[in-house]
Amino acid sequence: MSEIRLPGGFVSDVVRVDETVRRTPARNAPFIHELLDLFAQQGWQGAPRYLGIDAAGRETLSYLDGHVAWQPVQPPDVVSDESLAMVAQLVREFHDLTAGSSLAGDEQVVCHNDLSPKNTVYRDLGHGLRPVAFLDWDLAAPGQHIHDVAHMCWQYLDLGPSIHDPAAAVRGLRLLCDAYGLVDRGDLVKTIMWWQDRCWRGIEAAATTGDPACVALRSAGVVDEVRAAWSWVADNQHVLDDGIK
Template identity: 30%
Template sequence: MTETPEPEVLQDAPHRTVVRVGDTVRRPTHPWSPSVHALLRHLERVEFPYAPRVLGVDEEGREVLTHLPGDSGADGWARIVPDDGLRAFARLLRAYHDAVAAFRPPPELAWCTGRAGLREGEVICHGDFGPWNVVWDGADPVGLLDWDYARPAAPAHDVAYALEYAAPFRDDEECLRWLRHPAPPDRRHRVEVFADAYGLDSTDGLDSTGGLVDAVIDVQEQTATLVADLAERGQEPQRGWVADGRLTELRRRAAWSRAHRHLFA
């Protein structure tokens, strides 16, 4: 008889515990998990290699996904500091958007925002495309994690969300202390590198650096609104974030971006 491997705790936070059991990962479900599972099954059908596969729900009610080996979490910040890593990050996002373009979720499936259905020009965005959710093998991205905040939106939403962290839309002190930059970044250059690697052109409606910068600031403000909404609905970790002052911090970051727009465009 094969023994069940001992669980390895991958994340132990107040709002969720994520464990690895052998080659699987067990995570708590949400009311919108059926929608996320439909998305992941589509990505499996189109052979998108970077997403985990859905294996079902275990006896404790946790979703069971395949484990994606590699480095993730805080290690991801250093990977996107060099231009080559930044380009790889952008190309991964484009590969996802290409893979999801044909996905038409059943109309009854709602997402973390409560919305169901797709409007003209929308896809199911990843919704949390940051370097911490990418799995890396050295300088190469090999996986994409944490699909809980997937939602209907224009692809530009994911682009702007990613750029907030890739440019980054943060002051020099935070870039040096927390985001692994060895010197203050040339933010405009990084926006241009990301846009070129993703393949933005005039058909995306974000064909200028200025348009991208405004889109990032809009997404920062939308994220603060979404956090406030999820907290009000009792969802974690958003409720804890609001209690800890995180919502104020999100709004402060958007205000900083507006005041320092000249650094990016």
């Protein structure tokens, strides 16, 4: 069967083979496979199915058809209020499925830890493109609700210098938090900044040691972009905090 390289990723080489996806297993592959099996057992359609390891030692997943929003410019439907609300609802669904499970351990839930449009599959459900599933669960781990909600807010709202009016960011934050059902929002903005700081420092440190994926990310300007995003949130922290109370 022919292999078609799937676009959009810096970190791993992913190919499509018929109706499956083949990729190098993550370092915590057993945990991820167990998580995907849990979703399958519960009938949750928001993640690919784990199908085993192929003859080349690659992880085999079900292929999810749809629009993956990895390019910088996206159709308006992707950033519509309806799509943003559905993203938050999908996050709440898998958080609820993992809460109290052995995979979550002593933490509240299992977090995806890399929620963003580029890891989201959108389909036209009759009223335009809407999010239906999340890809790339490699960083999934036990954590707190706020971790995924903060990462979601940063990435899907593109919090940073591209937002000229902080009031627009406040509106987006409230929309996502309301759709998710996040009641305690006191640490949300602080956690967004924690993610941004952690992200650029992690890429920079790994690139310095020669990690190919992080070298590519740094060369593409991602470190500078994330640092600028952190500065924007820091400059507007009080406005954002006050607006989402």
